[in-house]
């Protein structure tokens with residue numbers, strides 16, 4: 587008998603690796619699915635929700651924190667709401683923040699009898715940015731945790747590195763995550779790869795001895811797959827990465843913006859990991875999406891519904907961010923006479 591529980595795909599991967607891009611591919615690839623999406627953003631100004639293509643009526647945004655620590659209770663509340671939605675959904679996609687430890691997110695689905703009875707983790711999918719993996723493995727412990735917890739690894743952005751280098755990356759990844767299925771992708775294109783309903787997580791549990799079963803709880807047995815009852819560890823990891831969000835009711839001058847952002851990213855590429863924006867520019871009657879991952883950036887037309895008006899939302903994620911300096915710099919980019 588097939589497992590009647592609601593499958594959950596957890597999408598992890600460092601900042602800018604391609605998680606939202608994958609999510610959009612999955613929605614388009616599976617028009618038959620009634621997805622609920624849990625979108626977690628590290629910052630008070632949410633942008634990712636606006637970047638998700640049409641196809642799901644149920645998007646839960648958990649912003650201003652990380653579901654692996656401060657927002658863990660919010661995640662539990664969301665799971666309670668999802669349980670009440672019944673047949674309206676048949677698969678859950680969770681996009682974690684780029685700095686989340688997926689273990690804690692996984693634990694949320696394995697803690698509490700009602701949750702264990704209702705949900706099953708289908709797989710933990712990790713997006714890897716081929717261009718930046720080597721540097722990030724050195725500086726960001728979360729990247730190692732994300733790889734270690736994954737059942738499926740998508741080595742993404744293969745267009746950004748030399749083909750010979752991919753062999754080295756494959757070796758590094760298989761050392762960190764020997765049990766994961768590894769695929770190479772560009773723009774997280776999974777049209778030829780099965781990601782949904784692979785039961786990779788359950789498959790991993792059968793016969794594995796690395797997960798510790800807590801003898802004080804009776805583990806649920808469903809289709810011969812044991813769900814381990816994790817002991818919730820005190821969560822000690824500390825994010826020294828911070829996020830600063832800004833919102834202006836106005837438009838940027840495109841030339842000032844271009845000149846400033848290029849210099850800013852060039853001089854701060856070691857500390858600014860990610861910049862996202864939804865921006866209007868003076869003289870253009872549409873919104874633009876701005877993405878920067880380290881020094882690389884792109885600007886594209888916003889395809890979603892835009893009620894009109896002028897708005898500029900920018901989010902910066904990195905280390906040692908100076909809010910006041912950023913605020914002053916962005917104000918100078920607004921259309922009109924340069925402020926004092």
Ligand SMILES: Nc1nc2c(ncn2[C@@H]2O[C@H](COP(=O)(O)OP(=O)(O)OP(=O)(O)O)[C@@H](O)[C@H]2O)c(=O)[nH]1
Pocket residue numbers: 599600601602603604605606607608634683684713742743744745746771772773774860862877878879884
């Ligand atoms: N060159 C290239 N760019 C990519 C690829 N995949 C995604 N991108 C771009 O990388 C940027 C970040 O992609 P997202 O999907 O937003 O990344 P994310 O992991 O959701 O980012 P966060 O939510 O900030 O952690 C966007 O501009 C994407 O278009 C790829 O394979 N190659």
